[in-house]
Amino acid sequence: MVTRAHYLEVIRERLTNFPVVSVLGPRQVGKTTLARVIAGEQPSHFFDLEDVDALARLAAPKVTLERLEGLVVFDEVQRKPDLFALLRVLADRAPLKARFLLTGSASPAIVRGVSESLAGRVAMVDIAGFNLQEVGPGEWRKLWWRGGFPRAYLAATDAASRQWQEEFVRTLLERDMPQLGITIAAATLRRFWTMLTHYHAQVWKGSELARSLGASEPTMRKYLDLLSSTFMVRQLQPWHENVAKRQVKAPKVYVRDSGLLHCLMRQPAFEDLEAHPKLGASWEGFALEQVLSVTGDRDAYFWATHGGAELDLLVHWRGRRYGFEFKYGDAPSLTKSMHIALADLKLDRLFVVHPGDDSYAMSDQAEAVAIMHLPARLAEASTGSGH
Numbered sequence: 001m002v003t004r005a006h007y008l009e010v011i012r013e014r015l016t017n018f019p020v021v022s023v024l025g026p027r028q029v030g031k032t033t034l035a036r037v038i039a040g041e042q043p044s045h046f047f048d049l050e051d052v053d054a055l056a057r058l059a060a061p062k063v064t065l066e067r068l069e070g071l072v073v074f075d076e077v078q079r080k081p082d083l084f085a086l087l088r089v090l091a092d093r094a095p096l097k098a099r100f101l102l103t104g105s106a107s108p109a110i111v112r113g114v115s116e117s118l119a120g121r122v123a124m125v126d127i128a129g130f131n132l133q134e135v136g137p138g139e140w141r142k143l144w145w146r147g148g149f150p151r152a153y154l155a156a157t158d159a160a161s162r163q164w165q166e167e168f169v170r171t172l173l174e175r176d177m178p179q180l181g182i183t184i185a186a187a188t189l190r191r192f193w194t195m196l197t198h199y200h201a202q203v204w205k206g207s208e209l210a211r212s213l214g215a216s217e218p219t220m221r222k223y224l225d226l227l228s229s230t231f232m233v234r235q236l237q238p239w240h241e242n243v244a245k246r247q248v249k250a251p252k253v254y255v256r257d258s259g260l261l262h263c264l265m266r267q268p269a270f271e272d273l274e275a276h277p278k279l280g281a282s283w284e285g286f287a288l289e290q291v292l293s294v295t296g297d298r299d300a301y302f303w304a305t306h307g308g309a310e311l312d313l314l315v316h317w318r319g320r321r322y323g324f325e326f327k328y329g330d331a332p333s334l335t336k337s338m339h340i341a342l343a344d345l346k347l348d349r350l351f352v353v354h355p356g357d358d359s360y361a362m363s364d365q366a367e368a369v370a371i372m373h374l375p376a377r378l379a380e381a382s383t384g385s386g387h
């Protein structure tokens with residue numbers, strides 16, 4: 001078992017402050033495993049809503065749930081959306097008789113239910129695949145290549161890992177999407193997703209995609225949003241600083257899990273990726289997810305002006321403004337674009353994350369951070385200590 005101390009701590013903390021905590025993330029990322037650990041720590045009742053017996057126990061939900069005490073877990077809550085209204089009533093009881101932990105892997109359904117019924121009563125915790133901190137920073141190459149889904153990361157061999165990913169993609173498209181009421185043909189969505197890997201880490205070009213797939217731009221947008229809402233794709237929004245430069249408006253798009261990216265790109269082995277033109281883009285996406293797994297993504301953007309100045313990632317975190325550049329190269333140095341970003345965006349600090357072995361200062365405000373030092377460096381920044 002890989003220990004997910006950070007998530008456990010966050011979920012425990014939220015449960016003390018909210019009557020309902022909702023754990024959201026992609027399929028197979030480890031939501032149930034986390035919920036079971038939390039449930040095992042206290043008196044609890046566990047309802048797996050994909051299980052017919054659990055559903056039978058909830059045939060008369062009000063009567064059943066009203067008398068339960070302790071922690072009540074609903075795993076895959078989107079399977080029984082009529083629970084939300086009842087949860088609202090149960091969460092408003094005083095004194096609070098039970099708290100509720102929900103897990104879900106379909107954000108549109110769950111977010112709608114949660115926001116419409118449980119506003120002000122619920123805390124959301126987003127779960128992603130394993131990060132560097134969890135697997136050990138020295139394992140970054142393996143994590144990058146295989147991605148963070150537990151079964152892909154922990155597979156006995158790279159081949160077994162890839163097999164699992166292929167199966168995951170197939171199941172998502174052929175079973176999970178239709179269960180969400182999505183009626184787009186699996187083959188169509190797969191073609192779109194595969195095509196999207198060519199645009200990984202680029203500004204969204206809906207018209208280009210529409211042309212190559214022979215579909216309309218709004219249709220492309222709809223597919224993009226669909227893959228985003230099931231946590232497969234990230235849309236990073238542009239930051240608009242109040243300066244007199246024309247700035248880019250469309251989001252940047254990323255296949256969130258680097259392992260699934262490599263699977264969809266049909267890269268047979270790490271060595272092939274190293275010779276691939278998308279190597280730098282893959283690195284950018286991987287390192288970006290590592291940062292966001294620590295800082296959270298609620299206040300994260302990219303920045304680009306039509307004049308050519310760019311910043312891969314801007315995060316407002318713990319009262320500070322951090323910039324990140326992701327460079328696949330051994331010993332990055334300060335570029336003109338980095339100087340402009342530092343000045344125009346008034347960054348407190350700029351981190352240039354690279355795959356080499358050394359971390360070093362590049363200027364008063366900028367430093368190169370080796371990926372294996374990233375978790376420790378972010379932990380340091382979070383406590384306000386710095387250089």
Ligand SMILES: Nc1ncnc2c1ncn2[C@@H]1O[C@H](COP(=O)(O)OP(=O)(O)OP(=O)(O)O)[C@@H](O)[C@H]1O
Binds near residue numbers: 001003004027028032
């Ligand atoms: N921390 C972990 N260490 C090792 N293996 C893990 C860990 N978390 C999850 N796994 C493994 O990954 C797989 C998926 O885990 P789990 O069922 O908890 O995910 P899930 O998000 O609930 O998936 P689903 O969406 O399909 O319900 C399981 O085989 C589980 O044993």
Ligand SMILES: [Mg+2]
Binds near residue numbers: 031033076
């Ligand atoms: Mg589960």
